[in-house]
Amino acid sequence: MKRWLQVIGIIVVSMIFLAACGTDSQGDGKTYKVGVSQFVEHPSLDRAYEGFQAALKDKGLKVDYDFQSAQGDQNNVKPIADNFVADGVDLIFGNATPSAMGALQATNDIPIVFTSVTDAVGAGLVKSMDEPGENITGVVDLHPDAIKETVLFIDKYFNSAAVGLIYNAGEQNSIAQIDAVKEAAEGTSLSFVERTVANSAEVQQAATTIVGDADVLYIVTDNTVVSALDSVVGVANDQKLPMFVGEPDSLEKGGFATYGIDYYTIGYRTGEMAVEILKDGKKTADIPVENPQEIQLYINKEAAEAQGVEWNDEWDDMAKYVE
Known part of the structure; x- marks a missing residue:
């Protein structure tokens, strides 16, 4: 009887272990929907997007990305963001100032993180670097020096x-x-x-x-x-x-x-902010806008x-x- 109990115990432990392996690091198995609005495709913005994706992957998040490029046309940024809102994405990544602006105009509810933005305050994206806003924050691409x-x-x-x-x-x-x-x-x-x-x-x-x-x-x-x-x-x-x-x-x-600066690094840091919002439940208002760390x-x-x-x-x- 003892032997059978040991066998059953091993089977139960194994099942629990396998179940844990089949679940992501969050434990809920959730797959997040992230809308990516990029103003145009060129090396710097592409590198920022690569860094963004890498941060979410490194933190163990499962993500479905919907990548949309405005092809350098200001008229395309708002419709792209509107589509993300209609699709009910969990977060919008605005890669460049026009794309971030289009996202902010489209929603007050869905969290937005941005990068490849030079003057977030001057552009009207955030109130200040320390107090960004109710649904937006990010990393600017201009080191002060x-x-x-x-x-x-x-x-x-x-x-x-x-x-x-x-x-x-x-x-x-x-x-x-x-x-x-x-x-x-x-x-x-x-x-x-x-x-x-x-x-x-x-x-x-x-x-x-x-x-x-x-x-x-x-x-x-x-x-x-x-x-x-x-x-x-x-x-x-x-x-x-x-x-x-x-x-x-x-x-x-x-x-x-x-x-x-290396655009991959600011994209990566923006991705870490996205993780704080999606996984940890942090509010964008509590995440100050950041400058690049070095030049x-x-x-x-x-x-x-x-x-x-x-x-x-x-x-x-x-x-x-x-x-």
């Missing part, structure tokens, strides 16, 4: 340069950065030449017309321009114009240098050569190199 350090680098090594700026004046994200560039340049030897665009089809013409007026280019993290960055790189290489960019991913496409000088040596940059040995001790 990134633009300043890039501008000072240009001033030091390209003294008295006319800096060419190409951006979409309809993007709040871009206006905030351009204002920051000009503020950082106060007291330096730099001057500015500007071209604005309304869509990606206008980017190449803007880059072509700035030739002759600019000594270097500085392409901030403007979604419209970055989505057509190849056309700017072509002009920069042909005309030997050193091209500074707003983030490391644009270096891989042919930019020369930046003080920037680094990145340089693409091949782009430097293609754009006629005179190499300075000091950079070897300062920079990480990107191919």
Whole structure:
């Protein structure tokens, strides 16, 4: 009889163990629905989305993602968010300022987390960094010193340069950065030449017309321009114009240098916020908006050569190199 009881006990324990293995780390087996609204597909935003997904996976959440790209069209962001609301998603991930704005306009109830946003307060996404709002929070993509350090680098090594700026004046994200560039340049030897665009089809013409007026280019993290960055790189290489960019991913496409961040890391941190909301029941109002934790000088040596940059040995001790 004892032997049979032992056998039965082993079977029961085994069944409990197998049941536990078949359940996710939450213990409820729930699969969450997450709507992903991304303004356009380009390397930086794609990296942020990869980081976001990785964080949820690492925390053991089961997730069905509904990924929707606005293809760089402001008119698409609100309908995308409206569809997420109609589908009853558990959370919306807004990747870039227009997408986050569209989500906020669509719902006051569904929690929203965002990243790839430069000025969350200025854009009207949140009340303040410390007190974001009832259903939205996230991680901005601009380290407080990134633009300043890039501008000072240009001033030091390209003294008295006319800096060419190409951006979409309809993007709040871009206006905030351009204002920051000009503020950082106060007291330096730099001057500015500007071209604005309304869509990606206008980017190449803007880059072509700035030739002759600019000594270097500085392409901030403007979604419209970055989505057509190849056309700017072509002009920069042909005309030997050193091209500074707003983030490391644009270096891989042919930019020369930046003080920037890794978009994967801010996407990952945003994903951790999503876990706090979905799994732990935390409210967005209790999760302050965050800045990136660190910046680094990145340089693409091949782009430097293609754009006629005179190499300075000091950079070897300062920079990480990107191919």
